Amino acid sequence: MDIFANVIATLLIIIFVFILMACCYLTFTECVKRKAKGFMSNVSGGITRHIRVYDSNGKLIEEYKGTFDIETTNSNYILFDDENNLRHIIYFTTATVIIDELGQ
Template identity: 55%
Template sequence: MLIGWLGIITGIIVLIIGVGFGILNIKDGEKRVGTICIVIGILLSISISIGSGYWLYGTESGKRAQKDWISETSGGIERVVTVYDINGQVIQTYEGKFDIETNEQNYILFEDENGERHTIYYTTGTIIVDEK
């Protein structure tokens, strides 16, 4: 999500710079160069902003990035975490609004709504995380 917003902000900055250079050139009597700067600034800013906006809202990776951002900044997403043993029997179920951290050491980490931190290692079992 950050990438999409950075692209949109970059588009705005390019627009400001292009129009600024255009105005400066027009004031110096270079109307043709000024007009070209303004047009290029507008076209580049539109292209950058639309491309970034498309990535942010029109692609699945952009949608996942938005969901990650929402989870990170708002205290998580309503989820159900179910922990299974190696035989498929449910060991524990956690429900609530939380953000989950995971890495390649085979664990997930989250704090539940009561502020209790849970670190679950799943080297021999399975964990399923569903969004409500």
């Protein structure tokens, strides 16, 4: 019976340590914080941002402020819908796009 109790105690200690390590990882790593922010952005309709689009010479073409959920792919474009439900697709092979998150 002592062997069984020792095995159970060892398993409980291993499970406790694993849960403690998982909590630390999920709480303190920047990767998880970014994923959580991305999830909240998807659920809440976006993050308040300031988007500026410049041409290849550095001249400001367009500027957007508001709450946006931004999608980007390897196809060289950034897609977002503004607060008026107008869709914007910016091909960044021909422009420079700067997206700043604004404070709450």
